[in-house]
Amino acid sequence: MSKKYVYEFGGGKADGKATMKELLGGKGANLAEMASLGIPVPPGFTIPTEVCNYYYRHDKSYPAELEDEVRQAMERVESMVNAKFGDPANPLLVSVRSGARSSMPGMMETVLNIGLNEKTIEGLIQKTGNERFAYDAYRRLIMMYSDVVMEKAAGIEPQEGKGVRMQLEHEMEKMKKSRGIVNDTELSAADLKELTRIFKTKVKQILGKAFPDDPYEQLWGGIGAVFQSWNGKRAVSYRRIEGIPDVWGTAVNVQAMVFGNMGNNSATGVAFTRNPATGEDVFYGEWLVNAQGEDVVAGLRTPNPLNIRNKTEDTRHLESLEEAMPELYRELSKIRANLEKHYTDMQDIEFTIQEGRLWMLQTRIGKRNGTAAVKMAVEMAKEGLIDEATAVLRVRPSQLDELLHDMLDPVAEQKAGAIAKGLPAGPGGATGQVVFTADDAEKWAKEGKKVILVRNETSPEDVHGMHIAEAILTSKGGMTSHAALVARGWGKCCIVGCSALEIDMNKRLMNVNGRIIKEGDWISLNGTEGRVYLGKISTIRPDLEANKEYIQLMQWADRYRKLGVRTNADRPQDAAQARAFGAEGIGLTRTEHMFFGPERIMAMREMIIAENEEDRRKAVMKLLPFQREDFIGILETMHDLPVTIRLLDPPLHEFVNLNKQQAKELAKQLDISVQKLKARIDSLHELNPMLGHRGCRLGIAYPEITEMQARAIFEAAAELTKKGVKVSPEVMVPLVGTATEFEHQEKIIRRMADEVMAEQGIKFDYLVGTMIEVPRAALTADEIAKTAEFFSFGTNDLTQTTFGFSRDDIGGFLPSYIEQKILPEDPFQSLDETGVGQLVEMGTRRGRSTRPKLKVGICGEHGGDPRSIDLCHRVGMDYVSCSPFRVPIARLASAHAALKNK
Amino acid sequence: MSKKYVYEFGGGKADGKATMKELLGGKGANLAEMASLGIPVPPGFTIPTEVCNYYYRHDKSYPAELEDEVRQAMERVESMVNAKFGDPANPLLVSVRSGARSSMPGMMETVLNIGLNEKTIEGLIQKTGNERFAYDAYRRLIMMYSDVVMEKAAGIEPQEGKGVRMQLEHEMEKMKKSRGIVNDTELSAADLKELTRIFKTKVKQILGKAFPDDPYEQLWGGIGAVFQSWNGKRAVSYRRIEGIPDVWGTAVNVQAMVFGNMGNNSATGVAFTRNPATGEDVFYGEWLVNAQGEDVVAGLRTPNPLNIRNKTEDTRHLESLEEAMPELYRELSKIRANLEKHYTDMQDIEFTIQEGRLWMLQTRIGKRNGTAAVKMAVEMAKEGLIDEATAVLRVRPSQLDELLHDMLDPVAEQKAGAIAKGLPAGPGGATGQVVFTADDAEKWAKEGKKVILVRNETSPEDVHGMHIAEAILTSKGGMTSHAALVARGWGKCCIVGCSALEIDMNKRLMNVNGRIIKEGDWISLNGTEGRVYLGKISTIRPDLEANKEYIQLMQWADRYRKLGVRTNADRPQDAAQARAFGAEGIGLTRTEHMFFGPERIMAMREMIIAENEEDRRKAVMKLLPFQREDFIGILETMHDLPVTIRLLDPPLHEFVNLNKQQAKELAKQLDISVQKLKARIDSLHELNPMLGHRGCRLGIAYPEITEMQARAIFEAAAELTKKGVKVSPEVMVPLVGTATEFEHQEKIIRRMADEVMAEQGIKFDYLVGTMIEVPRAALTADEIAKTAEFFSFGTNDLTQTTFGFSRDDIGGFLPSYIEQKILPEDPFQSLDETGVGQLVEMGTRRGRSTRPKLKVGICGEHGGDPRSIDLCHRVGMDYVSCSPFRVPIARLASAHAALKNK
Numbered sequence A, B: 001m002s003k004k005y006v007y008e009f010g011g012g013k014a015d016g017k018a019t020m021k022e023l024l025g026g027k028g029a030n031l032a033e034m035a036s037l038g039i040p041v042p043p044g045f046t047i048p049t050e051v052c053n054y055y056y057r058h059d060k061s062y063p064a065e066l067e068d069e070v071r072q073a074m075e076r077v078e079s080m081v082n083a084k085f086g087d088p089a090n091p092l093l094v095s096v097r098s099g100a101r102s103s104m105p106g107m108m109e110t111v112l113n114i115g116l117n118e119k120t121i122e123g124l125i126q127k128t129g130n131e132r133f134a135y136d137a138y139r140r141l142i143m144m145y146s147d148v149v150m151e152k153a154a155g156i157e158p159q160e161g162k163g164v165r166m167q168l169e170h171e172m173e174k175m176k177k178s179r180g181i182v183n184d185t186e187l188s189a190a191d192l193k194e195l196t197r198i199f200k201t202k203v204k205q206i207l208g209k210a211f212p213d214d215p216y217e218q219l220w221g222g223i224g225a226v227f228q229s230w231n232g233k234r235a236v237s238y239r240r241i242e243g244i245p246d247v248w249g250t251a252v253n254v255q256a257m258v259f260g261n262m263g264n265n266s267a268t269g270v271a272f273t274r275n276p277a278t279g280e281d282v283f284y285g286e287w288l289v290n291a292q293g294e295d296v297v298a299g300l301r302t303p304n305p306l307n308i309r310n311k312t313e314d315t316r317h318l319e320s321l322e323e324a325m326p327e328l329y330r331e332l333s334k335i336r337a338n339l340e341k342h343y344t345d346m347q348d349i350e351f352t353i354q355e356g357r358l359w360m361l362q363t364r365i366g367k368r369n370g371t372a373a374v375k376m377a378v379e380m381a382k383e384g385l386i387d388e389a390t391a392v393l394r395v396r397p398s399q400l401d402e403l404l405h406d407m408l409d410p411v412a413e414q415k416a417g418a419i420a421k422g423l424p425a426g427p428g429g430a431t432g433q434v435v436f437t438a439d440d441a442e443k444w445a446k447e448g449k450k451v452i453l454v455r456n457e458t459s460p461e462d463v464h465g466m467h468i469a470e471a472i473l474t475s476k477g478g479m480t481s482h483a484a485l486v487a488r489g490w491g492k493c494c495i496v497g498c499s500a501l502e503i504d505m506n507k508r509l510m511n512v513n514g515r516i517i518k519e520g521d522w523i524s525l526n527g528t529e530g531r532v533y534l535g536k537i538s539t540i541r542p543d544l545e546a547n548k549e550y551i552q553l554m555q556w557a558d559r560y561r562k563l564g565v566r567t568n569a570d571r572p573q574d575a576a577q578a579r580a581f582g583a584e585g586i587g588l589t590r591t592e593h594m595f596f597g598p599e600r601i602m603a604m605r606e607m608i609i610a611e612n613e614e615d616r617r618k619a620v621m622k623l624l625p626f627q628r629e630d631f632i633g634i635l636e637t638m639h640d641l642p643v644t645i646r647l648l649d650p651p652l653h654e655f656v657n658l659n660k661q662q663a664k665e666l667a668k669q670l671d672i673s674v675q676k677l678k679a680r681i682d683s684l685h686e687l688n689p690m691l692g693h694r695g696c697r698l699g700i701a702y703p704e705i706t707e708m709q710a711r712a713i714f715e716a717a718a719e720l721t722k723k724g725v726k727v728s729p730e731v732m733v734p735l736v737g738t739a740t741e742f743e744h745q746e747k748i749i750r751r752m753a754d755e756v757m758a759e760q761g762i763k764f765d766y767l768v769g770t771m772i773e774v775p776r777a778a779l780t781a782d783e784i785a786k787t788a789e790f791f792s793f794g795t796n797d798l799t800q801t802t803f804g805f806s807r808d809d810i811g812g813f814l815p816s817y818i819e820q821k822i823l824p825e826d827p828f829q830s831l832d833e834t835g836v837g838q839l840v841e842m843g844t845r846r847g848r849s850t851r852p853k854l855k856v857g858i859c860g861e862h863g864g865d866p867r868s869i870d871l872c873h874r875v876g877m878d879y880v881s882c883s884p885f886r887v888p889i890a891r892l893a894s895a896h897a898a899l900k901n902k
Helices: A018-036 A049-057 A066-081 A120-128 A131-152 A164-179 A189-207 A215-230 A233-242 A293-298 A326-343 A370-383 A388-394 A397-404 A410-415 A438-446 A460-468 A482-490 A548-560 A572-580 A592-596 A598-609 A613-637 A660-670 A674-683 A696-701 A703-722 A739-760 A775-779 A795-803 A814-819 A836-850 A866-875 A884-900 B018-036 B049-057 B066-081 B120-128 B131-152 B164-179 B189-207 B215-230 B233-242 B293-298 B326-343 B370-383 B388-394 B397-404 B410-415 B438-446 B460-468 B482-490 B548-560 B572-580 B592-596 B598-609 B613-637 B660-670 B674-684 B696-701 B703-722 B739-760 B775-779 B795-803 B814-819 B836-850 B866-875 B884-900
Strands: A007-010 A044-047 A094-100 A110-114 A250-256 A267-272 A284-289 A347-354 A357-365 A418-421 A423-426 A429-435 A451-455 A471-474 A493-496 A501-504 A509-512 A515-518 A522-526 A531-534 A564-568 A586-590 A642-646 A728-733 A767-772 A790-793 A855-858 A879-882 B007-010 B044-047 B094-100 B110-114 B250-256 B267-272 B284-289 B347-354 B357-365 B418-421 B423-426 B429-435 B451-455 B471-474 B493-496 B501-504 B509-512 B515-518 B522-526 B531-534 B564-568 B586-590 B642-646 B728-733 B767-772 B790-793 B855-858 B879-882
Touching (some): A049 A215, A131 A189, A267 A293, A326 A347, A370 A548, A438 A451, A493 A522, A564 A572, A613 A703, A696 A703, A696 A739, A696 B814, A703 A728, A767 A775, A775 A836, B018 B094, B044 B066, B049 B250, B397 B866, B423 B482, B429 B438, B438 B460, B451 B460, B460 B482, B482 B884, B548 B884, B564 B572, B586 B879, B613 B642, B642 B767, B703 B739, B767 B836, B855 B866
Parallel strands (some): A790 A855, B471 B493, B855 B879
Antiparallel strands (some): B094 B110, B509 B515
8 A cells, every 4th residue: 555645736736647547536637637737626635545445444444644644735725725724714615526446427425515614604705705605505515414424424324205315405495485485596695594504403403413513524524425435335336337346446536616606707517528429529518607517417407508519409599608708718628629639538527617717627538429439539540639549449349339220319219218128139229010929020011010029039930020020029038049149140129038028919918017018009129228118219320331430440440450250140131231341251150040941941840750861861851952042142142251151050859849730730741640740859858958969969860961961061162163153161060079079070071072072073162160169179179170170169158068057047046146246247248258268268279289270260149249359369269250230349349359468 | 010920829939928918919918928838829820919900001901021921930830730731641720810909709700720621631531530520620611711701701791591601501401401310410421521512512602702722812811801800790899888999909810720529538628717706716617528619618518517616416417527537637727726826817718638638728817706806806815816906906896886786696687588678777686566656666665565666757756665665667867867866876776768668657557568567567677787577586685794805805995095985875874874885974965855855845845936035034944953853864974074065956946846736735835826836936947957047056046045054054063063973064065156156155154154153152163165067167166265175076067067968868869979989988977087077187276276285076976986086086086975885886996096096
């Protein structure tokens, strides 16, 4: 622990600087920085975050030296502002504010006007000549202090509605009523003075303790309240959501008060140095004359536009600061330029004008939406403010989502209240009429209606309806449920696990928290946030091709990244979409979805029910022409680029999920009894299908399936090669756990390639490789790489087996795991670096120990997750593969990984 | 490859020796050894196994030098026996025999009498003065050679029943019929001569090729046939079963023929230097006068006892060699002594007496049963023939099974034909009346009947019937199914997965391959082999306590082993049994089985159905007194020894498998609707329960369960400590994947310990540790060991997750995996060293990197498997834990591991 407990700032110099955020918090560090830059900042000092940790480690006490240092710092503030803390004639008032390393807006406490008491108020009145102002400040102090310090920080838990603040507000209401007035501002100086007296009596009565008159007691109370609020409920749950560690702690900023509410030559405002919604290089903000900062934020008064360019239809009648106080506006504009140049990024600032003098209260990096982030980053790079690498790093990959999907009109969305919330499975916004079956979705869509398909869960047999729907909404399932996977693949808006829905299929309606929504009713979804709205909300469609800054940014990103970016796509149209988004190949084509077409599923089922190899082979071969056509479509779309095709993976019983009628038909077609058919289907039932007869275990038990699939791939390759299309199929064997499994399948695949080449008299390139998706594959990767030409980490399954978690069943405990911090996050969302990551690293390293040029990629859902992509980069993978709509995100994330790990 | 292709032996010296088995095969190496020892061996030479590999690698051709070397060796044999190969006057005849590193009895080919042709037969007649003998030898050669060399080795596949051997035998039968005789021996010299003519014509006719007259062509044909037979169907499938690698190859032994069938001063026999069934130090064997070796083995003539002591009721009228040829018997006895002394182990020998001269044809380590193995090993050590360590190594751990369980009377068993075969899930033999429900089993047993419980599968609710039954037989399930696990724990005879059974519960009968077995019918099981017999077969009960040699052997074993041996036991009586077998503690007490008693299951179900913590806690606490009693029983039985108790592990839905009546009752008891109850039960349903809400995930979601169990353990510990019983409970948290999970549970457990100690004012020792059973736990063992005081590898689950195999579902593909050599063996039987073993090693090493004295054990089924125990030893574990009846096996296997890895 450092020896210094107080960092001072003000009067053109400071102990701290902007880079000391860890110690001083964001606010404190930036106040120091501004002070050093000569920007007018009310003097003050910062008690660093270390003291917060000390406080919690030492039973809520302070280092012995702190008191002296604070007193000395206060004295220096006194001399800078030429006033004295607690001096009845010329009192200094201070604010006490929190300030963590990372902004936690509204999560911790603030106390203003510290230093006011029965004596100093007289000095304030004299100094300001404004008794009403002084008593208003005093009553605010009592209200705030009794609530924040005396009640909350003391850990007193009042009964519902009986908190001290509520009761004081009630007193104020009573007085307003007795005076026959409505607004606080109408209370007279005398009223407020009376109120402070009433407040103090009430506080004593409620909390059994007098409101302290000693300024230093007030100050220490404020400091303690800030530290205490670091572990308040709101702050803790915010940290949990944002992933902020508890040990960071908060700093405390004690600063001389300035007042924006001292008359019409006073004001307060907040501003962004550029427009945070559009990214335009325009000074953008709001201000209020004769007001305190909280008034702008609280929304009680409509703030005025900062300048003329900010004016809108709604605000053009309001006077801007530029017009009202042109001198001060110019000064503020100069500071704006200064700060952007100094920080080389858009700033979010707060200022107060006290009796014609401008004070800066805060500067920090401004938050912005995706569109703005891209525009600012590219423009700042072009202005020379930052370099291109920095521009690339300025945009969070996930911010690109906004540029890729239709969005609900944000204004309309804000007005509509969400009626339910689910998991944000597919980003974007959509609006449509509710239907409850895939067939209805198709029928209604054919009639030209926009529909949203609502189901408890979806299955592969719903795919036609899902595809045609504007969006999908399910009551069950998680982020990797069927609906979520399919929707994400298509970039379709989707919300899953929305447990508030109770669907009544018979009546074709759903009950949402008591609200009945019938088939045909309009609803709207925000899939990025997981929110469901009643009624129509218009959507906004981004135009990527016209977004020059986006195109520029992605070019820069591509220049820096080392990882290739491929896509997971099962259909030519998805592949084409991904290619348009910059995919450099396909990392995963699942062949199983191809079997669900009506003609195909019958042959598939025949194959499954077959009792001997001959019948099975006959049925399998019926699928060959379909598969060949599928592969021709995909390989042609991805000409000149590699296409990884995974052989059949899921357990066979997924294909024989039959209702009575279907069973009857199939039995008839196969010329067997329904009973026999059922017996065969029953025999396929597994207790743990995830660990059962699937993946290459199928191809080993039924080599004819592998033969058919390999032949279909190679016949497609041969046909396209003849047409002059360059193809590079990569045949991928799933769920390999032993080298012998892979070798078994590899032999069949190569034999098929040889046969097809011989039959057709043509050569083509191809590779044979495997998924690494069970721990044993990673552990024996050196063996497997002897024959495998590439690895693709299937991190969904690898996560399941490494943890022993079933994706489908973690709903029972994962939420409480996250809540209790047993896991930092859902390992199916972001790759578990500690555990699963070891196997990914080991598999890559060991694989390359036998085959140095082994091509290694990832095709699990993690391939589109920025944090996981960073790991893939560090491990030295060749590429990541993700759903088409995440391709731009993966490109940007790969560039980030390369730049951050330089 | 060595430069030498031929290793000669004979005349008191040899190129090879006994230790050269890899090169010369077992037979060749031992012939060389005997020759060097001066034991009379017909001279000859061995073509080493390397040539076999060369042969297969070079398209079935030989090294260039081989032909010359063989010719030279033949010349030396000629000079030793003073005869010439192919010499019409004085012909040398040779045999060609296979000889692999490990004995593969009957799996490869042999050709005798090579060198006989139309010319040399005259010399043989002259030499022996026995025309009949000579033509018999000739017709045997033609039969054997045309079959083995000309047909099989040439790869000719005749139609069913049309093989050359069958057709020649048919000719012989025709001749016998025409002569009106029954036995081959009645055929005259002229008949046999005529037969050789007929045979040669037939061979030409059938195979389109003449029987070769050139002796060297015959010799090379024979050599080729032996090599060829290495990859014959029988040999390949035998190797697969015995785990013999293909690359070992076979040697070929070419040796001068000696004849035991040259009159009444000739004979042949086989013998063991000690009794292989009892272990007694008695020369034990059989012989036949005027016969060839194959006659003894073939069983056409009843062989005579070797000596007077060998005579039994059935054979006392037969003359022994000791009586018939006392001189030669003395010579043989001397050789017996010589060989045992030289090889320091019991030998299995073959000899031939040709016209009064003794020749040794083979010596090898003799096979023996478990009882004999123990007795011989201990007696040989006491005789000073071997040291104690060698004695310990002489007994295969699995051989102890015979000493621990009731066995079917082997004689009676051999007579009865098995009606079905299943998986040998619980060793030993049993006989009883068939019942089909656990309740019937209990009822019938109370009436004093012996019953065998037959089910499709068993569940925890069958346990009372399983326990009382003599044996358990199921039609489904694998080696780690519920029935198998439970039976093995009790040392009960059990066969599972006997798919031939079709049980009709309504009619209370089963159909076994068309045979109807009704309730009450008697059946018998050999659980060691998995065989089911119809009817009663008497059983033999071993008396371990009276087996001095067994006791001695185990004392020696305990002296050498480094691993502790604990047991897996859930009930005091099992614990006591294991303790009697030498268990040094309990490595796994599963608490879930304790919840199935009628009073308990109700509280358990109440707990599961509870909708809030309060109700759940109330229900859980009802279980406390039961659990405490359980733990008192086990801890008391295992006083002074450590007892590892695992907290609740299985998914909750296992406890709410209700029929309609039970559901009704429970709903009534809980005062909720049946519908609501069902909804709650349905909500517990999981797609992959093995990867679902179980293990510590339960204790984290419902801490009150952990609290109750920990409290029950500690209250039991406190109570016993007060009584002066020394207890060492080790509380084990299941299915930990992250250090945070363990820490969560550990805190609760320690809190309970503190509470109980404070309440009862007494101290006791205890440990808190965890199972390592998912890969992530092994990967992050260093983190987990920061708080965990011990690790116990749950290798059942670890195997499941490392491979991604569900034990319950591998039936669909594992058999074909073994068959196709994709896996060398069932990884749930013997620990997969290559994959899972890496995690076991890593987990141990990383765990000890943070806690050097970390106690490490294994409690999966592998803890009783000798090969897996060897791995545990090498990894440096502290102990293995296995079911009670495997404790002696584990003790011996641990000693083996220590001795072999010295």
